[in-house]
Amino acid sequence: MTFFFETLLGGLLAGTMYSLVAIGFVLIYKASGVFNFAQGAMLLFAALTFVSLHDQGVPFALALLLTVIVMSVGALLIGRLVLRPLVNRSQITLFMATLGLSFIIEGLAQGLMGSQVRALDLGIDDVPLFVGPLMLSQFDLIAAAAAVVLVTVLALLFNKTRIGVSLRAVADDTTAALSIGINLNRIWQIVWAVAGIVGLVAGLLWGARQGVQFSLSLVVLKALPVLIIGGFTSIGGAIVGGLIVGAAENLAEVYIGPLIGGGITPWFAYVLALAFLYIRPAGLFGERAIERV
Amino acid sequence: MSIPLAQHTAPLLLIQRRMPWALIGLLALAFIGVPLWGNDYWLNAILIPFLVLSLAGLGLNLLTGYTGQTSVGAAGFMAVGAFATYGFLLRLPELGLPVALLGGGVISALVGLLFGLPSSRIKGFYLMVTTLAAQFFLEWLFVKFPWFYNYGSSGTISAPRLALFGHDLNTPLGRYLLTLVTVLLLTWTAINLVRTQVGRNWMAIRDMDTAAAVVGIPVVRYKRLAFAVSSFYLGIAGALWAFAYLGTASASSFDINRSFQILFIIIIGGMGSIAGNFVGAAFISLLPIFLSHAGQALFGGSVDAGQLQNLQKIIFGVLIIVFLIKEPEGLIRLLHNLRDRVRQWPLRF
Amino acid sequence: MSQAILQVRDISLSFKGVKAINALSFEVLRGEICALIWPNGAGKSSLLNVLNGVYRFDAGEIVFEDQHFHRIDPLGAARRGIGRTFQNNALFKKMSVLDNILTGLSRHMRSSFIEQALGLPRARREAEAFRLRAQGILEFLELQAHRDVLVGNLSYGLQKRVELGRALIAGPSLLLLDEPMAGMNAEEKQEMARFVADVNRDLGTTVVLIEHDMGVVMGLSDHVVVLDYGRKVGDGTPAQVQANPEVIAAYLGVVH
Numbered sequence: 001m002t003f004f005f006e007t008l009l010g011g012l013l014a015g016t017m018y019s020l021v022a023i024g025f026v027l028i029y030k031a032s033g034v035f036n037f038a039q040g041a042m043l044l045f046a047a048l049t050f051v052s053l054h055d056q057g058v059p060f061a062l063a064l065l066l067t068v069i070v071m072s073v074g075a076l077l078i079g080r081l082v083l084r085p086l087v088n089r090s091q092i093t094l095f096m097a098t099l100g101l102s103f104i105i106e107g108l109a110q111g112l113m114g115s116q117v118r119a120l121d122l123g124i125d126d127v128p129l130f131v132g133p134l135m136l137s138q139f140d141l142i143a144a145a146a147a148v149v150l151v152t153v154l155a156l157l158f159n160k161t162r163i164g165v166s167l168r169a170v171a172d173d174t175t176a177a178l179s180i181g182i183n184l185n186r187i188w189q190i191v192w193a194v195a196g197i198v199g200l201v202a203g204l205l206w207g208a209r210q211g212v213q214f215s216l217s218l219v220v221l222k223a224l225p226v227l228i229i230g231g232f233t234s235i236g237g238a239i240v241g242g243l244i245v246g247a248a249e250n251l252a253e254v255y256i257g258p259l260i261g262g263g264i265t266p267w268f269a270y271v272l273a274l275a276f277l278y279i280r281p282a283g284l285f286g287e288r289a290i291e292r293v
Numbered sequence: 294m295s296i297p298l299a300q301h302t303a304p305l306l307l308i309q310r311r312m313p314w315a316l317i318g319l320l321a322l323a324f325i326g327v328p329l330w331g332n333d334y335w336l337n338a339i340l341i342p343f344l345v346l347s348l349a350g351l352g353l354n355l356l357t358g359y360t361g362q363t364s365v366g367a368a369g370f371m372a373v374g375a376f377a378t379y380g381f382l383l384r385l386p387e388l389g390l391p392v393a394l395l396g397g398g399v400i401s402a403l404v405g406l407l408f409g410l411p412s413s414r415i416k417g418f419y420l421m422v423t424t425l426a427a428q429f430f431l432e433w434l435f436v437k438f439p440w441f442y443n444y445g446s447s448g449t450i451s452a453p454r455l456a457l458f459g460h461d462l463n464t465p466l467g468r469y470l471l472t473l474v475t476v477l478l479l480t481w482t483a484i485n486l487v488r489t490q491v492g493r494n495w496m497a498i499r500d501m502d503t504a505a506a507v508v509g510i511p512v513v514r515y516k517r518l519a520f521a522v523s524s525f526y527l528g529i530a531g532a533l534w535a536f537a538y539l540g541t542a543s544a545s546s547f548d549i550n551r552s553f554q555i556l557f558i559i560i561i562g563g564m565g566s567i568a569g570n571f572v573g574a575a576f577i578s579l580l581p582i583f584l585s586h587a588g589q590a591l592f593g594g595s596v597d598a599g600q601l602q603n604l605q606k607i608i609f610g611v612l613i614i615v616f617l618i619k620e621p622e623g624l625i626r627l628l629h630n631l632r633d634r635v636r637q638w639p640l641r642f
Numbered sequence: 643m644s645q646a647i648l649q650v651r652d653i654s655l656s657f658k659g660v661k662a663i664n665a666l667s668f669e670v671l672r673g674e675i676c677a678l679i680w681p682n683g684a685g686k687s688s689l690l691n692v693l694n695g696v697y698r699f700d701a702g703e704i705v706f707e708d709q710h711f712h713r714i715d716p717l718g719a720a721r722r723g724i725g726r727t728f729q730n731n732a733l734f735k736k737m738s739v740l741d742n743i744l745t746g747l748s749r750h751m752r753s754s755f756i757e758q759a760l761g762l763p764r765a766r767r768e769a770e771a772f773r774l775r776a777q778g779i780l781e782f783l784e785l786q787a788h789r790d791v792l793v794g795n796l797s798y799g800l801q802k803r804v805e806l807g808r809a810l811i812a813g814p815s816l817l818l819l820d821e822p823m824a825g826m827n828a829e830e831k832q833e834m835a836r837f838v839a840d841v842n843r844d845l846g847t848t849v850v851l852i853e854h855d856m857g858v859v860m861g862l863s864d865h866v867v868v869l870d871y872g873r874k875v876g877d878g879t880p881a882q883v884q885a886n887p888e889v890i891a892a893y894l895g896v897v898h
Contacts, residue, residue, distance in 0.1 A: 035418065085618045091418055092363050093617055096560060099553065100613030107606030110599075221549070224422050261437040270426030277415050277422075482759040489758040489769055490744070490751050497734045497745045504732035507694065509720030509749035509812060518755060565736070 006134050007254050008247055013140035015246020016147040017209070020202040021219055022226040022238035023151070024195045029232050031170050031191040032083060035091065037098035040220025041105035042196055046071055047203035048113045067200055074105075075192035083188065102220075143205045150201055151239060154194075158235075163190060225273035245269045323473055328466055336465040337538075343571075343578040344472045345533045350558035350570035351483055352526030357556075358564030359487060360519035361499025362412060366424035367527055368551035369431035374401040374528025375535035375542055376441045379450040383443060390457050394475065398529040404431075405524020412516040416502070428552055435544035442543070449543040452536035468537040475533060479526060484567055486522070495519055496565070557609060561616055563623025572624045581605055647672040647816055647848050648693070652702035655688055655872075662688045663699070664872040670816075670865070675842050675849045677863035679856075679883075681870060681893050686852050687729055689869075690818045693850070694726045695719040707815070721749055725814030725847075727805045729821045735794035739785055739804050742793050743776050746811040779807045782844075783837060799830040803837065810841060817841065819851035823858055831855065835862050860884070868892065 021039065028036045036042075049070055053063035078101065086097055129138045158164035169177040170187050178184055206219060222245070230241025252268045327340065353367045378397030381388060388396070408427040412420055435441050435448075442450050455462040455471070462471050486492050494515050497505040506512045535542035554577065562573020581601075588601055620627055648670040655663040666689070670676045680686045691697040693704065695714040704711045706722065719726075725746075734742050750772075757765040780786045783803050788796060793804055802822060809817060822838065823831045835858050841847050853859050859866065860880040868876030868883055870892040876883040883889055 082614055089617075092421075093621070095363075095418070095421075096556070097614050097617050099556075100610040100617070103606045103610030103613070105610075107603040107610065111603035111607070221425060224425065228419065228422060263433065263437060266433055267426055267429035270422065270429060274411060274423055274426060277411065277419055485761045486755065486759045489765065490748060490772070491755045491758050493737070493741050493745050494748055496737050496741070497748075500734035500736055501732055503696075503716075504728070504734070505745070507696065507716045507720060507726055507728075507732070508745055508808060509717060510745065511717060511748075522755075 002134060004251075006136070007250050009134060009136055010140065011247035011250025012243050013136065013144050013246070014250065015243040016140075016144040016239075017202065017205060017242070018222060018226050018246050019239045019242025020143075020147050020150065020198065020205065022223045022230065022242050023154070023235055024198040024202065025220075025223050025227055026233065026235050026238045027154075027191055027195045027198065029227075031167055032188055033091070034083065034094045034098060035227075035232070036195070037095055037220060038078075038101040038105055039098075039195065039199055039223070041102035041109070042071070042074070042199045043203035043206065043219065045074070045105050045109045045203075046196065046200035047207040048109050050200070050204060051207065052113045064200075068197055071196035071200055072193040075196050076189050079185065079188050079192055084185075139209065143209075146201060146205065147239075150198065151235065154198075154235065157194075163187075167191060222269060225269040228273040229276045245272065248272055320477075327469065331466075331469075333465045336469045339578060339582070341465075341469055341472050341538045342534075343574050344469075344476045345530050345538055346555070346558060346574035346578060347571045348476045348479060348533065349527055349530035349555045350562060350574050351480060351567065352523045352530055353555050354559045354564060354566070354570055355483065355486070355495070355526065356519045356523035358559055358566070358569075359492060359499060360495040360516065361502075362409075362516060362519060363417070363421045364424040364523070365421055365549070365552050365556060366408070366426075366428035366431075367555040368531075368547040368549065369424075369428040370401050370405050370524040370527040371531025371534060371551070372431055372435055372544060372547035373404045373524070374398060374531035375547070376435055376450060377401060377528065378532035378536070379443075379452070380441070382453050386453065390455060390462070390471075394529055394532055397532045398525040401528020401531070402521040402525035405527070406517055406521040409517050409520025409524075412520065413513040425549075428549055432544050432548060435547075447543070449541050450535060451541040455536060472533050472537045475529065479529065480567065483526070487567065491515075491518070499565075557613060559623075560613055561624055563625035564621075566623065566625045569623050569625035572628065576624065580608070584608070645671050646705075647707060648850070649705035650693075650702070651705065653689075653692060653699050653704065654701040655692055655697060655699045657688075662872050663692065663869075665702070666869070666872070666874055667702075668867045668874060668877055670848060670850055672848055673842070673846055674864040675838070675851070675862055676865040676867065677859040678850065678852045679854075679859060679866060679868045680852065681868075687820050690726065690820050690850075690852060693719075693818055694724050720812070723813075723815040724818065725809035725812060725816070726818040727802070727809050727820055727822060729824060731798070731801050731805060733793045733801055733805055733808070736792060738790045738792055739796070739807075740776055740780070740789045742804055743779055743807045743811055744772055746808040747772050747775065749812060775811055779811050782810075782840070783807050799826050799834070802826070802834065806834075806837065806841075810845070810847075813845075814847060817847050817849045819849060819853075821852055821854065823853060823855055831858055838862060 021043070024039050024042075025036060028034055028039070046067055050063050050067045053066055054060065058066070082097055082101055083094075086094055127138050128135050129141060130136075156164075158168060166177070166182045166187055167190070169180075169182060170184065177187075226238060226241040226245050228241075229244055230237030230239070249265050249268055253262070253265050256268075257264050327336070331340070349367060349371060352370075353364060356362050356364050374397040376397075377400035378393050381393035381396045382390070385393075404427075408423060411423045415423070439445075439448075442448050452463075455468070457471070460467070462468060487495075494505070494510045497508065497510055498512055498515055498519075502512050531547060535546065539546060558570060558573035558577050560573075561576055562571070563569025584605055585598075585601055588604075616623060646669040649667075650669070651667050653663055653666045654661065678686070678689060680689075688697055692699045695716045695718060698713055704714065706714075706724070709722075714722075734745065737745075751768070753762075753765040753768050756762075758769075777786075780789060783806060785800070785803060785807060788800060788804075793801060796804065806819075806822065819838070823834050826834065838849060838851070839862060842849050851859075851863075863880060866876065866878065866880050866883040867874060868886070868889045870888075875892050876886045876889040878886070
């Protein structure tokens with residue numbers, strides 16, 4: 001029984017990492033209707049920038065600040081050069097554009113900063129901790145804590161500040177928001193910048209966990225099942241979705257895996273998402289789209 | 294209940310029948326010119342992959358460009374074709390190569406049909422996720438179950454024998470001709486398909502599937518057909534990729550990056566076009582070579598291969614975005630416009 | 643075969659508590675042009691959507707060609723001979739006029755996809771026959787000049803005509819037209835009215851149309867049904883309906 005709970009909790013904690021990545025997506029999707037495939041590449045870029053600066057001897061806090069600035073500038077450029085010209089096109093077109101974008105960012109990241117795996121030391125040791133009878137990873141716990149803090153900050157941002165309210169207005173109805181004078185461009189820039197920062201946090205945590213390397217950008221693909229289960233437009237959904245995917249993956253790998261050969265983590269989450277699509281197409285918390293002829 | 298045609302007008306069916314000189318020229322070049330003058334490098338490293346990628350692009354285009362079902366799992370179905378053909382060649386060699394290829398395509402079509410079943414309930418973005426599931430699942434399948442690669446220790450497959458009517462095809466020229474003939478035959482059937490009611494129904498589904506249903510098109514059936522036919526083409530392309538080009542392949546030859554590559558071929562070449570696939574594939578095949586030569590020329594041979602790859606990535610990404618913004622119909626549309634302007638040019642005052 | 647090709651019996655349809663159609667009953671006789679007028683209340687298209695299966699009605703039944711239906715789906719409706727145009731031009735924007743019209747023949751397709759893929763004789767003959775029929779429609783609706791133009795590039799009036807062609811080519815016995823003259827100028831409206839009349843007269847197709855323009859409706863139709871907030875308030879010939887006090891009240895409004 002203990003083993004089951006350990007696996008479950010381990011999965012949940014790992015799931016918070018997925019949630020972090022998914023939150024970045026939800027932010028951008030809510031505000032601009034784009035599924036930003038480049039989120040993964042942005043993650044990679046953020047992590048690489050930080051690691052490169054840190055390795056050069058730049059102190060932790062400063063490196064962090066510089067990375068944030070770089071990501072924000074990047075967000076601005078993306079908005080201007082990619083999003084604006086494609087503003088009225090279909091979802092699939094926008095997705096493909098972000099696919100192209102991800103290639104550009106990856107190429108730049110590896111071109112400028114090299115493609116070897118870099119160790120990222122955040123000063124958090126991955127040692128096992130004992131919580132009662134359960135053995136958990138200290139790193140995972142801290143990552144989960146970081147996720148909680150981040151979500152709280154975001155929640156405060158969205159609900160208490162003017163910018164947050166404007167963001168929600170834009171997400172709700174872009175035309176209406178425009179007509180009351182909300183500066184769409186500013187909002188988008190802010191959203192992408194925030195998403196970049198969320199990406200940075202996620203990137204750093206993931207990078208510390210498995211080394212900063214190219215495959216980090218593929219973590220984005222895992223976000224898709226999370227978003228399908230939790231809904232594309234809800235941060236709460238992203239969190240719950242991430243937890244579900246993390247837990248399910250872990251449990252499946254441990255309990256179902258041995259029956260069919262193991263290593264099912266690459267695809268299990270998708271099958272789960274498929275099942276959800278059949279039962280509840282909009283996700284647990286998402287909005288149903290109505291099609292008009 | 295038929296429409297009475299006006300008595301005084303004979304049915305005037307104006308069909309333009311022009312001699313397709315360009316096409317004939319290309320075919321002559323392909324069948325006669327290349328075998329005469331081509332060297333092994335060109336055949337192995339450029340022409341064969343170009344042809345196979347065109348075929349793969351064509352397969353994906355039928356599903357994504359014509360029927361509007363976005364798929365990022367193309368490489369997974371290529372893998373099915375490759376491994377299935379391998380199975381036929383290995384276990385039923387008496388059936389011969391053409392049957393093995395067709396069999397690989399048919400099995401791939403069935404798998405495609407299976408993964409296309411959700412298209413009756415989900416569409417657009419979410420459907421894309423199922424194709425992603427297919428991609429990862431199939432990759433895993435061909436690694437985890439040694440039966441597929443005949444229990445070899447390295448997980449790879451290579452064609453036991455590539456022969457047709459007793460002739461050994463395992464030479465660059467032989468593989469080239471095999472690929473050429475296969476690609477041409479399949480392209481011809483694809484052209485037939487898209488020009489007839491099947492193609493129209495597919496395009497109707499792409500443009501507005503609710504209206505298509507109202508007009509009387511069995512949408513679910515055609516979506517599934519698109520998945521099946523697309524996977525058929527992709528399967529044969531996969532088999533050719535493994536045996537006519539690479540020689541030896543494994544599941545990792547058909548990973549998600551390959552899927553993206555095929556998607557790029559159709560975006561750059563032109564979605565909803567047959568010729569576009571060839572243009573896109575040519576572009577994707579030739580760009581790396583062009584870049585490395587340009588790199589050599591500009592920097593005198595001291596360019597890091599890895600950096601070239603990164604540069605290539607950046608260029609591809611930029612091109613995708615530029616095409617999506619400026620010319621969503623791809624290079625083929627640009628070429629058509631160019632051709633029309635060239636035709637007009639002497640008469641422009 | 644009874645006189646009435648379509649009987650609507652006590653049909654009701656609600657959207658989240660709002661009754662769009664309220665216990666509606668009327669009959670459409672074979673070969674007539676019946677206009678549905680709806681001055682107040684939303685949901686004009688809803689009625690047509692109900693008739694051809696895009697929406698499922700909550701109560702009542704529909705009798706089409708003497709067959710009773712409690713539900714029908716769009717494909718089924720198309721197969722039974724109900725054709726339809728839409729208010730917002732549900733045309734296939736990236737296909738040519740000819741191709742759009744040809745899609746209307748999908749349900750008559752007999753050859754399999756293999757036959758079409760390999761260009762076998764039966765497929766070729768069928769494609770030829772389809773092309774001839776499309777040619778006939780193009781002539782009937784005077785669209786030959788635009789045959790190969792992408793529908794998205796045509797004017798609104800022409801697009802509506804293409805949609806009509808697409809609905810016609812399958813030879814429907816009942817044609818549902820959703821505001822076929824919306825957004826047209828006077829001249830275009832005359833033309834469209836002429837085409838609708840031609841369709842009805844030359845092909846014998848029963849037409850049910852929803853329309854605003856009183857002049858057009860009164861001149862074109864044999865039978866008018868007036869609805870007010872989803873409820874029937876008038877049913878008869880144009881003259882009868884025009885003289886009906888309830889109808890006048892619905893249009894001009896009455897102080898309650």
